Structures are given as C-alpha cells and as structure tokens.
Amino acid sequence: xxxxxxxxxxxxxxxxxxxxxxxxxxxxxxxxxxxxxxxxxxxxxxxxxxxxxxxxxxxxxxxxxxxxxxxxxxxxxxxxxxxxxxxxxxxxxxxxxxxxxxxxxxxxxxxxxxxxxxxxxxxxxxxxxxxxxxxxxxxxxxxxxxxxxxxxxxxxxxxxxxxx
Amino acid sequence: xxxxxxxxxxxxxxxxxxxxxxxxxxxxxxxxxxxxxxxxxxxxxxxxxxxxxxxxxxxxxxxxxxxxxxxxxxxxxxxxxxxxxxxxxxxxxxxxxxxxxxxxxxxxxxxxxxxxxxxxxxxxxxxxxxxxxxxxxxxxxxxxxxxxxxxxxxxxxxxxxxxxxxxxxxxxxxxxxxxxxxxxxxxxxxxxxxxxxxxxxxxxxxxxxxxxxxxxxxxxxxxxxxxxxxxxxxxxxxxxxxxxxxxxxxxxxxxxxxxxxxxxxxxxxxxxxxxxxxxxxxxxxxxxxxxxxxxxxxxx
Numbered sequence: 001x002x003x004x005x006x007x008x009x010x011x012x013x014x015x016x017x018x019x020x021x022x023x024x025x026x027x028x029x030x031x032x033x034x035x036x037x038x039x040x041x042x043x044x045x046x047x048x049x050x051x052x053x054x055x056x057x058x059x060x061x062x063x064x065x066x067x068x069x070x071x072x073x074x075x076x077x078x079x080x081x082x083x084x085x086x087x088x089x090x091x092x093x094x095x096x097x098x099x100x101x102x103x104x105x106x107x108x109x110x111x112x113x114x115x116x117x118x119x120x121x122x123x124x125x126x127x128x129x130x131x132x133x134x135x136x137x138x139x140x141x142x143x144x145x146x147x148x149x150x151x152x153x154x155x156x157x158x159x160x161x162x163x164x
Numbered sequence: 165x166x167x168x169x170x171x172x173x174x175x176x177x178x179x180x181x182x183x184x185x186x187x188x189x190x191x192x193x194x195x196x197x198x199x200x201x202x203x204x205x206x207x208x209x210x211x212x213x214x215x216x217x218x219x220x221x222x223x224x225x226x227x228x229x230x231x232x233x234x235x236x237x238x239x240x241x242x243x244x245x246x247x248x249x250x251x252x253x254x255x256x257x258x259x260x261x262x263x264x265x266x267x268x269x270x271x272x273x274x275x276x277x278x279x280x281x282x283x284x285x286x287x288x289x290x291x292x293x294x295x296x297x298x299x300x301x302x303x304x305x306x307x308x309x310x311x312x313x314x315x316x317x318x319x320x321x322x323x324x325x326x327x328x329x330x331x332x333x334x335x336x337x338x339x340x341x342x343x344x345x346x347x348x349x350x351x352x353x354x355x356x357x358x359x360x361x362x363x364x365x366x367x368x369x370x371x372x373x374x375x376x377x378x379x380x381x382x383x384x385x386x387x388x389x390x391x392x393x394x395x396x397x398x399x400x401x402x403x404x405x406x407x408x409x410x411x412x413x414x415x416x417x418x419x420x421x422x423x424x425x426x427x428x429x430x431x432x433x434x435x436x437x438x439x440x441x442x443x444x445x446x447x448x449x450x451x452x453x454x455x456x457x458x459x460x461x462x463x464x
Contacts (some may be wrong), residue, residue, distance in 0.1 A: 001169055001170065001171050001172055003172070019169050020169050020170050020171070020172035020216065021168065021169045021170065023203075023207075042204075042207060043204040043207065043208075044200055044203075044204060044266075044269070044270060045355050047267070047269060050269055053272075056243070056272045057268055057269045057272060058269050058272050058273050059200075059269045059270070059273070062199055062200055062203045062204065062273065063199065063203075063273065064172070064196075064199070064203070066172050067174075067218060067220065110268060110269070113268070114268075128268070128354075129268060131267045131268065131353065131354035131355065132266070132267025132268045132269040132270065132354060132355060133267075134355075
C-alpha cells in the first residue's frame, strides 16, 4: 500500500510517496537523502537511528514513515551547520566526545532533547538521557563531559532563546 | 527492511476503530500501538501481516483520575505516564515501572497497553498492575468487558483477547491505605529485558498487615502473583526479618528458567531480593501511624 505523506524535516516541508512498510529511517536516508541518521541494530536497541519527532527522541528504525504524516522531524543535519555548530557539537569536538562517530548523530539528538527539557541536568540525568544510545567505542566519559559543557554554554545569556 | 507491504489503517475515533477491527477479525491483521515490540518482529519476519490498524489517533491517550480509580488509555506512552504528576503521586509503583522500560527513545513510543498485549513474561508493565488490583477494559464492536489483570495473560504472547477485541484502557483502583512499589533487575540499567521484576504492596490495620499483594515477572510463563507469600504476611506485625521471610516464600512459588539473560538459580535469588526491597519501599510509603489514628481511630 502506498500513500502520500507530508512531513517537515529540519524545517523543510517534504511531500512524498511512501509504502506502508517503509521505515522513517529509510525514507530519511534514501528518499530525502539525509544520511547522517545511521542504522545500527535495526531493532531499537542501539539509538544510532535516533531522530527528534515533534521534539522527542525516537528510534526511526522502529517508526513507520506513514505514521510521520504531518509531523516535524529533526535530524543531525538540522542541529547545526559547519559554519554555525550547535554548542553540543562544539562541545563534542572540544572534549573528543566523538571517536568512530557512528553513535554521534543519535547521541547529539538525545542530548539536545534532554537539554531542551532539562537545561541543567545532573550527571545521573545525563546518563539516563543518553542511556538509549550505545557507543561501542565506549567513550561515555567524554560524551557526558561534552553534554555538561554544552549545558553550561547554553546557560550563557547570549544563547537565550536560540537553539530551541 | 520489511518484506511485504500491508494495508495501513488509522481510525480516528474508538467506534471507528472497533468497526475496523470487527471487519478484519478473520483476516491476518495486527493492532499497532507504539510498535517497539511489533515492528522488530515484523522486520525479523517473525510476524507478517496483511492489515495493520494503528490506534495512535483512536482517542485512547487519556489519563483520567476519578474519585476512586484511575483510567489510563491503552495508547498512553510510558514517557507520558512517567511524566504525569498525578501518577507519580498516587500510583508511584506504576511510575517506577514506566520510568525504567527500555530507554528514553523506547518510552517515547512504547505504550502500557501494548506492553500488556505483547504478553511477554518479563513485561515491566504488569507487576505493579497485578499488585494494585487493576482491570483491563476490553472492547469490541459488540462487547465491552472489564477483565481483572490476573485473568488476562494465558502464556507467553497469549492473552484472553478475542479476534476483533482490543484493550482500550487500564483501570486502577485508587487507595490511600494500600501502598506499593516496583523494582527490576536487568543485565544493564537500560535497553534490556528484565531478568526479574517485582512489585509488592500492602495495607495495614494498626500494627498488622491486613492485605498484601506480591507480583513477579520473568520467572514464570506469565507475570504472576505470589499468593502464598501474600498469605504469609497477613495479620503479621512488621519486624526486621518479616519481609525477607515473605520473599523466601515467594521464591518457592516461581518457576524460573535459565536463558541467555540469567540462570534459573540467579533469578530465584534476585526474586528474593526484589520482593524484600519492594516491600520495604511500600512500607516507606505507608502514612505515619499518628495520621492513620486521626483519620480512622487507629483501626483503619
């Protein structure tokens, strides 16, 4: 069964035909062409495919694209640009929070969703916030440090109202 | 990638959903709630469906607190339950379960109703509901029944749901005198099925336990109550050993298996720990005695 859906990805409106069996992950990667979102386990256990769906992190490998009709999606490509990195991205660079990089897109989006809801999280809250994202390089210490730095940076008055 | 396509239906209200389910009841159909269990099954081709009925817009996303009961719609997500201030205050055992299922991403999609209907032995949604005496409202085009949760599970992945019938809401009695708690043990703190999970709760009459319920998951084909341990607690005064003794009784009522997550022996030992701790946490939630005396003259 095919159906036309319209969805917003990183602020841009898309109208496309999807099959009922298509996963949001594959539509984002193959039809829209944004390959920053990764496929890891494909069963909702690793978080590499994390996107924000109406602001909340979900595993796009478990989400039928047809369900995304009318929804708003943020992928890693919408977080910052090479010229204007999101403070989270800058913090991951500063603290070597990225090793192989495969988990980073999902990790960053989970961290963004956390900081949107809880701008000043404790270390425990950060660890719970990113518990759905597995880093096989096991770089969690530096990732947690990166999220802490970004949280502090985002508290600065000059960022008031940006990065939401 | 999924192998076969299917018809996708998204009814926009409950009566429409019940019509659709009735029309498809003899077909190869499946109800979709959060999809965190069903979609991996479909992707692994364990399950192939011809019709998928998405309940996301069927109007089952309510959390309503009436005078003496709470009603949780079948498609309310674990994240929504965990974030609900009234659930956290009045039904903390349910909030505890909702806060530890999967991880953030899973909880944003997975629903309590779907968790129950998947009927896996390690369901984290079931034990607290068993202890709180919850009932499940099952509706079809021509029927509407309330089934106590004890009677809902038949075996792994099997429930009393009939073709064309769907779980619409979870009804939980509200009682101030009965306090409960939920705990789980997994191989990791997130994104893992429970090795054992347990909820326990009780009410007191003066110094003595007047009512007790204990439930365990992942230690039998279905989430079950440890009724001998419950009986053991009745009429007893709380001492430092009592909960450990009750937990030891509970461990005789389970039939755990050894699998990739844990051995049967480990499950039995962890069951004892979780039951004891759940009882201790439930005790911490009991209103101080002075309070009870003011309200009920000490014999409440």
